[in-house]
Amino acid sequence: MAEKLIRVLVAKPGLDGHDRGAKVVARALRDAGMEVIYTGLRQTPEQIAAAAVQEDVNVVCLSLLSGAHNHLFPKVVQLLKEKDAGDILVVGGGVIPDADIPYLKENGIAEIFTPGTPTSKAIEFITSHVQ
Amino acid sequence: MFDKEKLASIQSAKEGWDNGTVAKALGKYKERREEFTTSSKIPVERLYTPLNTADLDYEQDLGFPGQYPFTRGVQPTMYRGRFWTMRQYAGFATAEESNKRYKYLLEQGQTGLSVAFDLPTQIGYDSDDEIAHGEIGKVGVAIDSLADMETLFSGIPLDKVSTSMTINAPASVLLAMYIAVGEKQGVSADVLRGTIQNDILKEYSARGTYIYPPAPSMRLITNIFEFCSKNVPKWNTISISGYHIREAGSTAVQEVAFTLADGIAYVKAAIDAGLNVDDFAGRLSFFFNSHNNLLEEVAKFRAARKLWAKIMKERFGATKPRSWMLRFHTQTGGSTLTAQQPDNNIVRVAMQTLAAVLGGTQSLHTNSKDEALALPTEDSVRIALRTQQIVAYESGVCDTIDPLAGSYYVEALTKKIEDEAMAYIEKIDALGGADKAIEQGFIQKEIADSSYNYQKEVESGHEVIVGMNKFYIEEKPVEGLLRVDPAVGEAQVKKLKAMKENRDNVAVKNKLDALKEAAKTDANLMPYILDAVRVYGTEGEICNILREVFGEYRPVEIL
Amino acid sequence: MELLKEARNGNKRAIARLITLAESEAEEASHALQQLYAYTGGAHIVGITGPPGSGKSTLTDKIVKKLRKEDKKVAILAVDPTSPFTGGAILGDRVRMSDLNLDEGVYIRSLGTRGKLGGLSKAVHYATKILDACDYDYIFIETVGVGQSEVDIVKTADTTIVVMVPGLGDDIQAIKAGILEIGDLFIVNKSDRDGANRLSIELQMMLDLNAVKSEWTPPINMTVASKSEGVDEVVEKIKNHFVYLQESGELTVRRRQRLETEIIDLVIQKLTTYMTKKMSKEGSYEEELNRVFNKETDPYTLVNKMLNESLK
Numbered sequence A: 001m002a003e004k005l006i007r008v009l010v011a012k013p014g015l016d017g018h019d020r021g022a023k024v025v026a027r028a029l030r031d032a033g034m035e036v037i038y039t040g041l042r043q044t045p046e047q048i049a050a051a052a053v054q055e056d057v058n059v060v061c062l063s064l065l066s067g068a069h070n071h072l073f074p075k076v077v078q079l080l081k082e083k084d085a086g087d088i089l090v091v092g093g094g095v096i097p098d099a100d101i102p103y104l105k106e107n108g109i110a111e112i113f114t115p116g117t118p119t120s121k122a123i124e125f126i127t128s129h130v131q
Numbered sequence B: 001m002f003d004k005e006k007l008a009s010i011q012s013a014k015e016g017w018d019n020g021t022v023a024k025a026l027g028k029y030k031e032r033r034e035e036f037t038t039s040s041k042i043p044v045e046r047l048y049t050p051l052n053t054a055d056l057d058y059e060q061d062l063g064f065p066g067q068y069p070f071t072r073g074v075q076p077t078m079y080r081g082r083f084w085t086m087r088q089y090a091g092f093a094t095a096e097e098s099n100k101r102y103k104y105l106l107e108q109g110q111t112g113l114s115v116a117f118d119l120p121t122q123i124g125y126d127s128d129d130e131i132a133h134g135e136i137g138k139v140g141v142a143i144d145s146l147a148d149m150e151t152l153f154s155g156i157p158l159d160k161v162s163t164s165m166t167i168n169a170p171a172s173v174l175l176a177m178y179i180a181v182g183e184k185q186g187v188s189a190d191v192l193r194g195t196i197q198n199d200i201l202k203e204y205s206a207r208g209t210y211i212y213p214p215a216p217s218m219r220l221i222t223n224i225f226e227f228c229s230k231n232v233p234k235w236n237t238i239s240i241s242g243y244h245i246r247e248a249g250s251t252a253v254q255e256v257a258f259t260l261a262d263g264i265a266y267v268k269a270a271i272d273a274g275l276n277v278d279d280f281a282g283r284l285s286f287f288f289n290s291h292n293n294l295l296e297e298v299a300k301f302r303a304a305r306k307l308w309a310k311i312m313k314e315r316f317g318a319t320k321p322r323s324w325m326l327r328f329h330t331q332t333g334g335s336t337l338t339a340q341q342p343d344n345n346i347v348r349v350a351m352q353t354l355a356a357v358l359g360g361t362q363s364l365h366t367n368s369k370d371e372a373l374a375l376p377t378e379d380s381v382r383i384a385l386r387t388q389q390i391v392a393y394e395s396g397v398c399d400t401i402d403p404l405a406g407s408y409y410v411e412a413l414t415k416k417i418e419d420e421a422m423a424y425i426e427k428i429d430a431l432g433g434a435d436k437a438i439e440q441g442f443i444q445k446e447i448a449d450s451s452y453n454y455q456k457e458v459e460s461g462h463e464v465i466v467g468m469n470k471f472y473i474e475e476k477p478v479e480g481l482l483r484v485d486p487a488v489g490e491a492q493v494k495k496l497k498a499m500k501e502n503r504d505n506v507a508v509k510n511k512l513d514a515l516k517e518a519a520k521t522d523a524n525l526m527p528y529i530l531d532a533v534r535v536y537g538t539e540g541e542i543c544n545i546l547r548e549v550f551g552e553y554r555p556v557e558i559l
Numbered sequence C: 001m002e003l004l005k006e007a008r009n010g011n012k013r014a015i016a017r018l019i020t021l022a023e024s025e026a027e028e029a030s031h032a033l034q035q036l037y038a039y040t041g042g043a044h045i046v047g048i049t050g051p052p053g054s055g056k057s058t059l060t061d062k063i064v065k066k067l068r069k070e071d072k073k074v075a076i077l078a079v080d081p082t083s084p085f086t087g088g089a090i091l092g093d094r095v096r097m098s099d100l101n102l103d104e105g106v107y108i109r110s111l112g113t114r115g116k117l118g119g120l121s122k123a124v125h126y127a128t129k130i131l132d133a134c135d136y137d138y139i140f141i142e143t144v145g146v147g148q149s150e151v152d153i154v155k156t157a158d159t160t161i162v163v164m165v166p167g168l169g170d171d172i173q174a175i176k177a178g179i180l181e182i183g184d185l186f187i188v189n190k191s192d193r194d195g196a197n198r199l200s201i202e203l204q205m206m207l208d209l210n211a212v213k214s215e216w217t218p219p220i221n222m223t224v225a226s227k228s229e230g231v232d233e234v235v236e237k238i239k240n241h242f243v244y245l246q247e248s249g250e251l252t253v254r255r256r257q258r259l260e261t262e263i264i265d266l267v268i269q270k271l272t273t274y275m276t277k278k279m280s281k282e283g284s285y286e287e288e289l290n291r292v293f294n295k296e297t298d299p300y301t302l303v304n305k306m307l308n309e310s311l312k
């Protein structure tokens, strides 16, 4: 029997076009043996949640640099819950001030990776938190 | 610069040094690394000597400042005449608040304005659009209509400042608003000075704030070239930007290559649209990044200047010296800033400032130390500006022109960057030009590869970032970061609603209809946009009309 | 099985779960497939293949939008290659289809080829079955045309579309032998580019040379997928082909054939699993292997002996 692969949706909610971080993460996760579904720029929380459900991913990685994280990240979590997919792990990254992290965690974001976090940390987190 | 005999003697002396003194030292102590390279993976030798510049022809390769090929600078006296324009990119929240910040910066001795717009504005959506929710006023100022633009420049006479606007896909709309504000102030368009970024190709390849597909986007750009050459002659109609290409993870060589390749595509498009190269080329300007590898950066600026001059003269047959000049704005490298120990960023910015100045920039934005965390505070913006002033007034590097010229290393590096960038440009030519290369994902893939390689080197510790992957300390979270009040969004939406109720909606509809019809032909759209803006048609309304006619761009995702 | 009921009721979460199970060849999946089998057969399965970047995803997006106007339920399986080195993959086809994300009547799933080198994974086959049983009217399978996958696609699809683009160097060279046989429909996409007409003519000539083997003459359509140009005609041809398959009786023939291959594949697979398990369990196998290696016996005798013992 083939072993179960970890599937991750890497998404950029909001309007900012800086996808350097998202692309690096996508490649690093691929190189760590995961299947990465990349959705591209300017995805609404609704689109992200719908894609996560259809793709049956284990993890959703959100990357955002515009500062709209407090609005957009929790929205994704909430929509996943509404779709009976609250078990999908949601993590976020980008320019996110420390002060916002507690709020985001309270609202269901499992972990926040701020600038300078090595991708190995994200990989470690994902592997240890999926099942 | 040396005769053959002299070179031969240097050569044999160098061999003696290599095999004797150096070999002995290496026997005792190894060097820090097996191989040294620049950020572009150009090998760096232990020592540079006249041997490395043996092929350099002073008059052909370097020449004199203000003369072809401008390697040493575009102005005859450079900073002995006047310093570069110190221009801090700023803008946040509402037009009122940004207006206050501009006035403050002008009082502090800044000499030009640089407007940052929020993302909905950059992508052509009004603040009341569903998609704008949470983004209004976040990374720049929200401008929906002429009314906001009037507030933004209230009390700032447009004939006295030069204004740079970071706006691309909807550049024509914002330029039209600026012209209309000028009209209200009684300042005619032909004295307006400033720049719009207006560089759509790098949006597709690196920055991501595009709206329409390439063909109609290129048309809007050439429309602006044509309109401005007749009506706003002092306006820099485009700022061909390598900044974002570098931020997206490219190397210095790629930054030069992809930026100039974009430039070539714009010049071609304008010529194809029937414009005379010398009528618009002088208004093209460039925008580069300045990173930490000081001497590579200096060499990069020099190489870019020389390459562009050659391209314009030899390839496009431009005859006016001004058409050959690569004039550029620089911003220090945002991606080099660390969220860890943010004070260290002041030092990085100082080094990058020095690189830009030694490279002969025409204007400069210095990043603030806290930009890896949030929008900069007033205090940190002041330090960033002071950094420029210290280099200008205290370092002495501005007192002579291009002081690093003749350095064996800098000249060798300049040549190397020129050659490698040219090889890329030839490859892109073979793919059909920058627009085609982007459509095929070539440029995006090259950038993504470099960015991933760099990331791996940082993670392996091969690349050291002080305070981040070495010399790390535990820190308390930084306090006092600037936050945009969420109420800003609601207020902006309210203001927009009120404005829409008070304007002449019949006039707006007429002007928008006229624009739509014109968009279907090959008319120059600038006058139609200007008409719509004058009657307070909003940015979103105008862009939506054009979306209907042009469609929307879907990116090529190359990973 | 709850999941099954949910999936048949159109719950995408349940459908997605089932596909994951099938993909990992979990035990639950084969139960599910057993029960779903009765409901299969209603969908028109369309394969789309062609070189990377030829516009397959863009085209699929536009075709599906058109079918949605007719209120058809559509599923898309987008297959991208798995890295043979890491086992990971980046699946990026959704980018072209993000408008369809929120459409209730559309289900999109990205799949990596995983084990099978460059080929259409078994999972795609299972996923098709599941979607078919969940009442999707159309199932599109997008695969990158690199060798084996084009041929694999025929095994699963009723209609196979081959997408080509001008300007891939020596066009006619790119039309690989074998690809002409599998296409029921040929598309010259990016016909806004130079060379599209020539490519279409050359393709026509090659098709004419090809021996006629049925009543269906594969049409060639010119499209500009990014601008939806020519897409309506493609949709019409897709439907025409299905009508042809039904009326000519070929649908029955093809599907029966496909079933047969499927059963044989299953037998082989089960046998392989069974024998490998058995061989690794039985200590004598190691000994036998040594004997073959030392030329005391030969592989053929050994295998015959093993089979005879196992299948008694």
Ligand SMILES: Nc1nc2c(ncn2[C@@H]2O[C@H](COP(=O)(O)OP(=O)(O)O)[C@@H](O)[C@H]2O)c(=O)[nH]1
Pocket (backbone or CB within 6 Å): B439, B554, B555, B556, C050, C051, C052, C053, C054, C055, C056, C057, C058, C059, C093, C096, C189, C190, C191, C192, C193, C223, C224, C225, C226, C227
């Ligand atoms: N010029 C042109 N570009 C197209 C056309 N169809 C698709 N594209 C572009 O080709 C690129 C690759 O398309 P995609 O659908 O991802 O190709 P796939 O790899 O075959 O799925 C994208 O940038 C599309 O926008 C077309 O008809 N004309």
Ligand SMILES: [Mg+2]
Pocket (backbone or CB within 6 Å): C056, C057, C058, C092, C093, C142
């Ligand atoms: Mg595709």
